[in-house]
Amino acid sequence: MAPMPVSDIKIGHIDDVQELRKSKSSYIPERFIRDTTERPKFDKGVVCSTKNIPVIDLSKLFRGNKDEFLNEILKLTVSCQEWGFFQVINHGIDLELLESIENVAMEFFMMPLEEKQKYPMVPGTVQGYGQAFVFSEDQKLDWCNMFALGLEPHYLRNPKLWPTNPSNFSGTVEEYSREIRKLCKNLLKYIAISLDLNEDVFEEMFGVAVQAVRMNYYPACPRPDLVLGLSPHSDGSALTVLQQGKGNSVGLQILKDNSWIPVQPIPNALVINIGDTIEVVTNGRYKSVEHRAVTHKEKDRLSIVTFYAPSYEIELGPMQELVNANNPCKYRRYNHGEYSKHYVTNKLQGKKTLDFAKIKLDQEFKY
Numbered sequence: 001m002a003p004m005p006v007s008d009i010k011i012g013h014i015d016d017v018q019e020l021r022k023s024k025s026s027y028i029p030e031r032f033i034r035d036t037t038e039r040p041k042f043d044k045g046v047v048c049s050t051k052n053i054p055v056i057d058l059s060k061l062f063r064g065n066k067d068e069f070l071n072e073i074l075k076l077t078v079s080c081q082e083w084g085f086f087q088v089i090n091h092g093i094d095l096e097l098l099e100s101i102e103n104v105a106m107e108f109f110m111m112p113l114e115e116k117q118k119y120p121m122v123p124g125t126v127q128g129y130g131q132a133f134v135f136s137e138d139q140k141l142d143w144c145n146m147f148a149l150g151l152e153p154h155y156l157r158n159p160k161l162w163p164t165n166p167s168n169f170s171g172t173v174e175e176y177s178r179e180i181r182k183l184c185k186n187l188l189k190y191i192a193i194s195l196d197l198n199e200d201v202f203e204e205m206f207g208v209a210v211q212a213v214r215m216n217y218y219p220a221c222p223r224p225d226l227v228l229g230l231s232p233h234s235d236g237s238a239l240t241v242l243q244q245g246k247g248n249s250v251g252l253q254i255l256k257d258n259s260w261i262p263v264q265p266i267p268n269a270l271v272i273n274i275g276d277t278i279e280v281v282t283n284g285r286y287k288s289v290e291h292r293a294v295t296h297k298e299k300d301r302l303s304i305v306t307f308y309a310p311s312y313e314i315e316l317g318p319m320q321e322l323v324n325a326n327n328p329c330k331y332r333r334y335n336h337g338e339y340s341k342h343y344v345t346n347k348l349q350g351k352k353t354l355d356f357a358k359i360k361l362d363q364e365f366k367y
């Protein structure tokens, strides 16, 4: 969510997906239809519905006895190492608040287009209502409407983009963000412990963390086999917290061992994933895993996604403790603001954005 100069890039006409659904219910414009190799059934792997991402019981970390604590930390290690994704239950966030954010998000998306367009996402920027990550006229579009806001630090906020309608929207976002921020700080503490590091290591490393929220609304699609809800990508954050709408269809899938594994919603749980920053600072020990969203023929879907990342002025690189002869340094040091800018000015394309930080093999030998 790095602030960016308003650019004059040409992105062509972008149909609003909800409006498309309203007007001609079975028509899908060409720009949404993926090339054969990118369609949900053929892109990289087959869908495997028999596996599930791990579940971490946070009450065991907050107030479990020593054995329970250590056992859950071990599960966290495996989750971050093998999956890069897990769901948390008993996270302590008021369930009414989870319901409220979902309600205001849905109320927002259900407003008439003219109302939502009062908060436009200007091409090349990532806040407001529209489609992010579109940079050219020939780029394929995602079957999704998005609304995104920068939250912390406050200088990221653009007050003109904060909806006044629904009237409790902004207040709910504020309260939700405060709770999710606490959760992120706690998770980073446990992630540090799971790596045998000082529990404050990330808090100290990241400075005043950047936080943003993106609400993704995926209308039902008459041909889910031809489109993607959200292109495959890894997240440019340190951690991401994703809330799936209650009773929604399954839509999020993660890439593991060449299969796409659907993330089955668990009532009241939150989905957590490791972002690019944690992959870099752990020198690849914990993985920022590629994921995507697919659509459903009859059901719509909502997700509320919080990105938690280091302050833009922070310099990052693999931690010394995690670099050794068996695990040579895989990433260079860089400024997180520059990484963030690189991330938001490129289309979503698997894990390609991390090339920005990767040390090439020949360089690895040289150092």
Ligand code: OGA
Pocket (backbone or CB within 6 Å): 214, 216, 230, 235, 251, 252, 291, 292, 293, 303, 305
């Ligand atoms: C994201 C994301 C998946 C989803 O917003 O970065 O991965 O299910 N969303 O909405």
Ligand code: NI
Pocket (backbone or CB within 6 Å): 233, 234, 235, 240, 291
């Ligand atoms: Ni994501």
